[in-house]
Amino acid sequence: MQMKKIIVSFLILISLTGCWNYKELNDYSIVTGIAIDKKDDEYEVSVLISNAAKSSGDNNDNSQSQIVVYSAKGDSIFEAFKNIGLISPKEIYIGSFSILVVSEDVARSGLENAVDLFVRYTNSRNNFYVAVARDAKAKDTLKIVTPLASFPSQNIADNLKSTTDLQGTIAKLSFNDLLSILLRSGVEPTINSLTIVGDPDEGEKKENLESSEPDAYVKLGNLAIFKEDKLVDWSTHDESLGINIINNKISEMYLTLNYDDGYVVVDTNSFSTDIKVELKDNKPVVNINTKGEARIIEVRGNINLEDSKVIEDLQKKSNKKIKSHINKAIQLAIQNKTDIFGFGLRFYQNYPKYYKSVKDSWNEDLDKVDFNIKSNLILKTKVTSKNSLEEIHNEKKDY
């Protein structure tokens, strides 16, 4: 009897909450991507909404083109969001979106203002990716439809995710990681850029989905270099590679080595970087050691791969190349006076007293740091054919 009373009172209790926080999924416009542009002093926020309504129905048209991009302006990001509410028939739901694209202007004027909302807004996940639009409006990157992904936002996010492991220059950056970089001293962010190839006005049309060679597409670009939360420079391909090598974000990359009149391409795997910092006579020293294995993946020209000297030579060349990438990246950082590698953070962790004394001028004095760069890439020669096909062909002719 008592149990009955408890159960009854419990049921009454839970029903008295009056469906706290209750919201049906149909009441939401689900945002899958957000773009932030800046014009004068006003923010223009664009949201990519998956249009659930059009997708259902008898025609088996899958949800590829059922997207809509709304944008609105406001003095603050939140105001812009609220202004989108004036356009959208349903409540804007930013609980789970996959990508945040900011324009170059926004990035140059400071990211912290732009992302502050997402830190405070409790209903959103923090695992979306962040990218900077280069030479394009951030809004346009969300508009370009592609036949291979359901939504443009999905396209960019998937692209970032899959190429991070396969291409040296790309390193996905989730909002959580960005926040932890922004909030720490001694490390500055680098964010991947997005460029639009082709005419963005054509890219948003449905024809872009139907043609086998899309008129416009979004391409991942090199890294943008930040100082504190402001964009200061764009890196080149080699510099991006160097940055990612130092930040240990690469497991696979390729190196093209010129050899005689031909070239050899090596592909690395299990590549890793180890950084150790130390103080020598109160002078900061950074030791960068990379190691890994590589194999020959493409050969052109008259190169005798059976010769161990050639292999040794190639190994030297690849290590030299890696070192040069690293050097280029460090030069870029010194030039822009921004510690994008987090060396400062490492000094803070290992020599806190020293770091505190140099903290304020750390970025400026980056050129006073000694860098010892060592690369230990081992070239494995267990490949299917030791010489290039061209050479084998010529040998056969001789018989």
Place this chain on the structure above:
Amino acid sequence: MKIDNNIDTIFDTINKMNGKSSDIVTRVIEKKNYRIGYIFLESVSSDDKISDFLNKSIINLDKKKLFDSFYNQVENSIYSSNLKTCETYDEMFYYLSSGFTIIVVDNSKKAIVIETRESLDRGVVESTSETIIRGPKDSFTENHNKNLGLIRKRIKDPNLWYEDVKVGTRTKTKVTVAYIKDIVPNYKVKIILDDLKKIDIDAIIDSGYIRDLLEKKQKSVFPKVISTERPDQVCTSLLNGKIAIIVENTPFVLILPAVLTDFIHSPEDYYQKPLNMSFSRIVRVICFFLALITPALYIALMTFNQEIIPDQLLISVAVQRDGVPFPTAIEVLLFVLTFEVLREADIHSPSFSGSAMNVVGALILGDAAVAAGIVSPIVIIVVAATSISELVFYDVDIIDAIREWRILFILAATFMGIIGFVLMLIVFIAKLSSLECLGTPYLTPFSPLNIKSLKDSVIKVSTKNMKYRPNYLTKNTRRMGDANEENNS
């Protein structure tokens, strides 16, 4: 009421007691110097047996006076192996209804009772409610003696004891408590026997009555006794130190005490490879939770905590939900109810209408409901997954228990989302851990933790390694000799 000492008066009294029912047969055989009367109910007695054994022996009754009374002479000349005596009319009528024939002679205060039962059962057939692939196929029947025999022939141990209690003032149903004397602690048997003797009810038709009447203060939808129609399961349980209650006229035998893990077990688990069966049991545990919480979790995620769902899934769910007029909770409840209606109809419908119902259930309710936009396809998936999951349990009581708790979970999730769901989960676990049967906590061996018994809980180790009986049931735990280990090593 003591019986009279005159054949005619006895017959009259019996006829009067039973309102001259049409199945009463009486006959008086008169010889020169004595009269013998017998009475039986033709509805429950076998005419053949009576003619073969009774008539012949009466006719061949030895005329030499070897015995001091005529009654004794008759008693010792009847060709029957099962012979009893009775002294009161109540007793007499109990025997008559059980298919016995009663022989009365003049000037005696006792009547002779011999067994002439007609076999009124369907014989030992394959179990219909608990089917297994590998293992004994026989099942209990409505015949009490056969049921006891099915157990006895499996355990040929003098320590297997049967104790009878007659329950029901009108039905006088035989209830047998079976246990193995040196395994089961005495006090448990005593508690059950005392409780059975205290029962004051007019009728016991099925073992379900006994189960209800034995249940003490703690009310719960979760079954605290196993009811099974498989003799092999009863024997396994008896040997583990449990007690079986066999009720006359029903194939369902009660086994107690039961713990929650008993319901994820199947008798088959002990006959197949232990690794495979551990896998099956893990599947059943997953199904237990699937059946219990899937709809509630779905509602909580859909209407309160959407941010938990990955974005792509969220969109595809949103697409499916578009255009559905009802709130998610109503939608789920509607379909859960529909399934329950289908299940209820399926149980009671004769087999010839089963296929028609399949069409209605699968096509009309499933497909057409989606096409008409009444429910979203994902709700059908959720309800279907739930319903299929609950069907892996072979005990109908646990299925019903899961069903009732599922509705509570749905209600909690409807009003408070994930928080309500977690609250209900706490209540659920608290409730389960508060249950006990004959001093055995319901969540044994997990709470309280009993490491030795974990060997036969969610996983099952090989029979070779199960050397001991569960020690929460008995102190006499040794099951296997050490010699066995040496042979196998």
